[in-house]
Amino acid sequence: MKSNPSVLLAALLLLAASCGDSLGDLGGLVGNYVHNFSNQWEVVKGKPTGLFFFNVSDVDSSKGTGNLAINENTPAETYLLRGTFDNLKVSIHYLTDAERKAIDGIDTNGPLAGTAYKGLLDTLRKPVILRMVNTADGTDSLVLKQGF
Known part of the structure; x- marks a missing residue:
């Protein structure tokens, strides 16, 4: 059986166009990522000395965003952090x-009170690594490893 190049080309163009239409509905979701922050996080590098525990809220999976409530548990104290992810x-x-x-009546949030960090999740590493830099001091970094 002999194939007709024009018919084959038309079929491929029709297939490509139909795939494009079906991806159109999902195109807004491509690239959005919501990480599972559960489990404890260990300090690999940085000033903090405790284990971090993340709680996630207000997740918008269509945008890949949400809020974080974090406890850093040291042997002597618990410090509170807040954050966001995009x-x-x-x-x-x-x-x-x-x-x-204002939250729990405790007068101090430790030596790092008011310190802010921003950075990226390295999901290609196993376990996942969160690499951040102090927003006020570029020489101060914080690296957290998820789990043990």
């Missing part, structure tokens, strides 16, 4: 002493 971009900050007092 796909692989993460921003976190230690609550100021005043913010901490």
